[in-house]
Amino acid sequence: MKNILIGKYEFNSEEQAKDKILALGTExxxxxxxxxxxxxxxxxxxxxxxxxxxxDGHEITPPVYSDKYSVDVLWYDKIKNPYGWATYQINVQGxxxxxxxxxxxxxxxxx
Amino acid sequence: xxxxxxxxxxxxxxxxxxxxxxxxxFGLDYNAITSDFTFTRNSFATRVNEFGLIETVxxxxxxxxxxxxxxxxxxxxxxxxxxxxxxxxxxxxGDWTLVNGTAEIQSSTQSYLRSDNDRVPLTxxxxxxxxxVITTNGSNLRLAGGSSAFGTITLDSSTVxxxxxxxxxxxxxxxxxxxxxxxxxxxxxxxxxxxxPNDDWILGSNWSIENNIATADGTQxxxxxxxxxxxxxxxxxxFEWTQEITSGTRFRIFPRNGNDSxxxxxxxxxxxxxxxxxxxxxxxxxxxxxxxxxxxTTNGFSVKFLAESGNEGTIDNVSVVEVIEDxxxxxxxxxxxxxxxxxxxxxxxxxxxxxxxxxxKQSGWSIANGVATFDINDYVSGNxxxxxxxMVVGKEYVLTFDxxxxxxGTLQIASMNGSPQWSGNGTxxxxxxxxxxxxxxxxxxxxxTILNIDNVSIKEVTAxxxxxxxxxxxxPISTNLAIYSEDASQGILSNCTxxxxxxxxxxxxxxxxxxxxNTNSIKLFRAVNNSSTTxxxxxxxSIFVKSDERTKVRVYGYHLANQYFYVDYDLTNNxxxxxxxxxxxxxxxxxxxxxxxxxxRITIIGQKTASYSWDVGVSPLNDNGDVTYLGDGTxxxxxxxxxxxELPYASxxxxxxxxxxxxxxxxxxxxxxxxxxxxxxxxxEGSSPTDSTVxxxxxxxxxxxxxxxxxxxxxxxxxxxxxVSNVQTTINGGGTLDVTKKIAVVWGNNVVDFWVNGVKVNxxxxxxxxxxxxxxxxxxxxxxxxxDFIGRTKDLRVYCKALTDDELTELTTI
Numbered sequence: 018m019k020n021i022l023i024g025k026y027e028f029n030s031e032e033q034a035k036d037k038i039l040a041l042g043t044e045x046x047x048x049x050x051x052x053x054x055x056x057x058x059x060x061x062x063x064x065x066x067x068x069x070x071x072x073d074g075h076e077i078t079p080p081v082y083s084d085k086y087s088v089d090v091l092w093y094d095k096i097k098n099p100y101g102w103a104t105y106q107i108n109v110q111g112x113x114x115x116x117x118x119x120x121x122x123x124x125x126x127x128x
Numbered sequence: 129x130x131x132x133x134x135x136x137x138x139x140x141x142x143x144x145x146x147x148x149x150x151x152x153x154f155g156l157d158y159n160a161i162t163s164d165f166t167f168t169r170n171s172f173a174t175r176v177n178e179f180g181l182i183e184t185v186x187x188x189x190x191x192x193x194x195x196x197x198x199x200x201x202x203x204x205x206x207x208x209x210x211x212x213x214x215x216x217x218x219x220x221x222g223d224w225t226l227v228n229g230t231a232e233i234q235s236s237t238q239s240y241l242r243s244d245n246d247r248v249p250l251t252x253x254x255x256x257x258x259x260x261v262i263t264t265n266g267s268n269l270r271l272a273g274g275s276s277a278f279g280t281i282t283l284d285s286s287t288v289x290x291x292x293x294x295x296x297x298x299x300x301x302x303x304x305x306x307x308x309x310x311x312x313x314x315x316x317x318x319x320x321x322x323x324x325p326n327d328d329w330i331l332g333s334n335w336s337i338e339n340n341i342a343t344a345d346g347t348q349x350x351x352x353x354x355x356x357x358x359x360x361x362x363x364x365x366x367f368e369w370t371q372e373i374t375s376g377t378r379f380r381i382f383p384r385n386g387n388d389s390x391x392x393x394x395x396x397x398x399x400x401x402x403x404x405x406x407x408x409x410x411x412x413x414x415x416x417x418x419x420x421x422x423x424x425t426t427n428g429f430s431v432k433f434l435a436e437s438g439n440e441g442t443i444d445n446v447s448v449v450e451v452i453e454d455x456x457x458x459x460x461x462x463x464x465x466x467x468x469x470x471x472x473x474x475x476x477x478x479x480x481x482x483x484x485x486x487x488x489k490q491s492g493w494s495i496a497n498g499v500a501t502f503d504i505n506d507y508v509s510g511n512x513x514x515x516x517x518x519m520v521v522g523k524e525y526v527l528t529f530d531x532x533x534x535x536x537g538t539l540q541i542a543s544m545n546g547s548p549q550w551s552g553n554g555t556x557x558x559x560x561x562x563x564x565x566x567x568x569x570x571x572x573x574x575x576x577t578i579l580n581i582d583n584v585s586i587k588e589v590t591a592x593x594x595x596x597x598x599x600x601x602x603x604p605i606s607t608n609l610a611i612y613s614e615d616a617s618q619g620i621l622s623n624c625t626x627x628x629x630x631x632x633x634x635x636x637x638x639x640x641x642x643x644x645x646n647t648n649s650i651k652l653f654r655a656v657n658n659s660s661t662t663x664x665x666x667x668x669x670s671i672f673v674k675s676d677e678r679t680k681v682r683v684y685g686y687h688l689a690n691q692y693f694y695v696d697y698d699l700t701n702n703x704x705x706x707x708x709x710x711x712x713x714x715x716x717x718x719x720x721x722x723x724x725x726x727x728x729r730i731t732i733i734g735q736k737t738a739s740y741s742w743d744v745g746v747s748p749l750n751d752n753g754d755v756t757y758l759g760d761g762t763x764x765x766x767x768x769x770x771x772x773x774e775l776p777y778a779s780x781x782x783x784x785x786x787x788x789x790x791x792x793x794x795x796x797x798x799x800x801x802x803x804x805x806x807x808x809x810x811x812x813e814g815s816s817p818t819d820s821t822v823x824x825x826x827x828x829x830x831x832x833x834x835x836x837x838x839x840x841x842x843x844x845x846x847x848x849x850x851x852v853s854n855v856q857t858t859i860n861g862g863g864t865l866d867v868t869k870k871i872a873v874v875w876g877n878n879v880v881d882f883w884v885n886g887v888k889v890n891x892x893x894x895x896x897x898x899x900x901x902x903x904x905x906x907x908x909x910x911x912x913x914x915x916d917f918i919g920r921t922k923d924l925r926v927y928c929k930a931l932t933d934d935e936l937t938e939l940t941t942i
Contacts, residue, residue, distance in 0.1 A: 021170050055170040056605050056792045064658040064741070072622045074652065074689035080741070082660065091170060091792060114658075115607070115788045119172025119186060119451070121397075121424050124362060 022092045024127035025113055026105040027085035034086045041099060060087035063114050089115050098127060150931060154801040156924035161457040165799045168455055171792035174781045175458040179591045180466040180723025181635045182781055185458050189450035192356040193431060194328035196446035199340040201256060202325030207246045209318040217245040230262050232314035240273050240305050247302035248277035254323040254337055257293045260316045261285045267310035275303040285311045294338040329353055334435055341442040344435030346375060351433040352388055356448045359386030359428040364451040367421045369443055376439030378414040386428020393427035400636035457600060464596035466724035471526055471587035475518040479584040489514050492571060499532060499580040502571035512571045519562040524589040528557045530582045537577025542568035592724045599814060599920035602908060605793040608782035609772040610655040610744050616640035616767055624651040632768040633672050633727045639768040644748055644759035651759060654686055654743040655770030659788060663737050666715045669744045670731040670778035671770045672722060675699040677763035680753050683730040684745030693734030696753060705753050712736045715776060731778040744770035777817040795916050799906035801926050803827055805898040807876025809927035810836050811939060816865040816919030819843030823910045824917050825924055829902035831911055838873055840865055848873030848882035850894050857894040870940040876930035886941030
């Protein structure tokens, strides 16, 4: 098995998250390629409380979003968080709001 | 393995289709993708398999369950069971005598035939006893006597033939001891073997192992095997078994650790059944069928079935395998036609009429000399069938048989609707739905029939497959934002309900029926997406639908009643009806058949200049195609597999059950080939849904200095190119790859040609030459891994010479 770890992160803003992600990578032929990362999933501002709707689809109350920008990363051949990432790492119950297909978070959690 | 099946169809194509066609110096081999390339995908993924079913693709380890098919037998306990060594190892008591290599008894004196020299252990175990009755007076033997290891058990000896009994030893006596009872005759070939000889299974008092299955008798108890894997082991495991419920409703399974002491650390993650029941992660396994459960554990796992009181049935084919590796290439059969029946085991006994047994013969029929004969001259009265019971009403079968020595008349099958009327010699075949449990082969009296039949065979049609070779599928990272893709009961329902328990495109009973109410309204199901989406970006909203009473459907990307985009289709013929939007934009739509059972996948693509959380919506339409109509309270259609992705097309299905789920990016790199720098052909067959620039295939020297390329520019134009000392000569004009095309770039003598679907699209010249021996790197991407190919590859070849125009026409004609 390859060494795969999942990290879940909450950044203070979308801009901060994108800067952190860009800082991970290198550029080949104009194509940005992150290093030691299999998948980055920007979950964005997660819904904390779903909206409510009437039977005809009209919104009664709008959804409430988190003020944190969430990112899940499937790290490849990496044994610890990159510099500047550990501060924003979170631990969640179960899979949290997002999972990687067939890669259980609790078994593959970035320490 | 599925890849092997696919490649058996495929591998013959590498040489080209004509005799003498030049041999490729590289050809894509579905079976060798992981050895010819570095293939990567660090997650599960799904595909449409060769039977048209959606399945998860993973790599599995070896089976951890011992004796999972319940067919293991111990060593032979009976010495000299065939009496080849006379009376050795036997005690011929009383009037038992050795006659012509058999044990015979012809008197009524109380006598015992006892196997003396390999005693039954003094433990309570199950044994399989077999013996052959050679001659008989029609009465039964028995096991009996104070030394009998099985107490007193009546044994069938009323007819000649091989007899089988499953017995439980009493643990106190050690002899196989046969008493003649009222039997007068002879027996031979006596065998006694322990069932489950290694005690792999722990049987509750209600469970027994007989006839290669484990059976529960209706009282309560467990069937257990520990250490599958042992305690302390971590991982994901696929747990599979077959069960048949004959009374009651269900069996249950449990998330038990490796020594069956606790449930701590063990989780039943998901599961399904192919049968007529259902599976829940709580462990309830309702109905008969093959069940699959995925187990995650940090402390081993034990197989543990519970048959509760009142539940009778059987368990078979139990396996637990580790999910070892996710990097399994997918050969996908989306779009294939599934019309080749897959047949089960032979159901007819004595179909070659070797003996006059097993068949019921009505007037005019006889069996002799290896055939069954109907002769009108032997007919007296009544029906004229020859038959045996071997079918289930409503299932599909294939019957084949031979008519031999035909004289006159006709034969038909009275177990189906619309049977052909056969006449003349030859092999006859028919596929049919059984209307009877018996196969009635009916000879016509009116036509004065005289004929023989032979080699009768009936096999159930268990599935349909395809002759298509499929395609090697490479996809980008994608996340299904619909958090309950299969559980429609978690959706938002307007003026409709959902009912569970219908066969889905995966073959499991986990599809839902969307049922309209009886109001004049829009009936709307929404699979919920709780993620806010990116403005000005195309999203695809897709779902599998199947018609029932409602045959027209609308599929949406749906946010609110005035914010959505949609497409309408007629499911009877896949015809487009309409599309539109409210405060949004439609970017595209599609419908495709999935398998052979009426399921379609409908996709609508759209966007908005604001951040909406698009749900996947479905509304049945009435026969006029109206979305607002007066429902009847019962009509509807089937739904399964909702998916909302940030892609301008729907990628392969990603199941979700409470969270968004991401399938990782696939890449296929580092292929090696020794190509000719001076001349050659790079040929590819396939399609691509992307709107990005991707390298379909690149043959290079391992950097970008010298290369031959096939690529797809901005999802709008496929192209061929040669790059010599960093100077690239490109030929445009291949067009889109929405549908499968065959394209080739040809180089040699400083001329480069580009062929598409049998036509030379264009030609150009190039300067210089690629150094000899440097074209050795073959990638489904640009060297270094940029611009990974996304799409379906049905063929990829490198030729080490420039083919002629005639050869290229033949190679690339679609």
